[in-house]
Amino acid sequence: MPYLIVNNTRIYYEEFSNEGPTLLLIHGAAQDTLSWRFNTIFLVELGFHVIAIDLPGHGKSQLAPSGPIDNLEDYAFYTEKFMDTLNIKNYSVMGHSMAGGIGLYMALHKPESISMLVIVDGAAYTSGTYGEDVFELVSINPTDWFEVNFRTICSPTTDIARVEEIAFDVRRCSPEVAFNDIRAYAALDLRDKMKEIKVPLIAIHGEDDWSIPSEIGKKTVEMSSGNFHFELLKNVGHFPHTESPELFNQAFKRVLEKIPVKL
Known part of the structure; x- marks a missing residue:
């Protein structure tokens, strides 16, 4: 299990293959690398x-x-x-939910380092x-709140066993x-900065996500200055890559064929 020390913090990550252009996957709030399984x-x-990567304090990564x-x-x-510690100079980023914001930053x-940014149910x-x-409600019991919240932001058409699997991740x-x-x-709120973003920008969004509406x-991508593409997935909520991975995977493959990206 590989770890790196970053800013005096032990960071856990998983690596798949060592060939081809690098794609960094960043999980959303209260999740970890398993969300990309x-x-x-x-x-x-x-x-x-x-x-x-497991962000600091998530999964197997140490708290900052x-x-x-x-x-x-x-x-x-x-x-x-x-x-930088891995000495990877050029790479693409795929970030889910709050990690879409991380990717925008x-x-x-x-x-000069980011070849492409893919935002999955995220926004600026x-x-x-x-x-x-x-926040007052969340502070009482964040784990219980997130479990309930994760259930409600999945699509009502998503298999209930998969919904429970997503909710259990919070624990x-x-x-x-x-x-x-x-x-x-x-x-x-990066609306006033979006014109500065010139990297190819892809957004893949679940139509049934009420927490971050598809609009x-x-x-977000329309405000950027580079090439962009928006892909809306029907019968999917806030976690398209987990709720309906085959649909998500094929959508990403299609989009790659449409948008000019130098990886």
């Missing part, structure tokens, strides 16, 4: 060198020395340093769904880390 082999078969991270830009700095910080800003009244995350994740994502995901 239905996608990694397919992505390798597409020709990618795939790396999936300062404690749980409470803003997405700090997550981006950690992730950039992680890739990375594209702003290091545009939030819909205002998660405000102070919600691997510290309640304090989960709480800080939701606060970090709720504070995201926001679409507007």
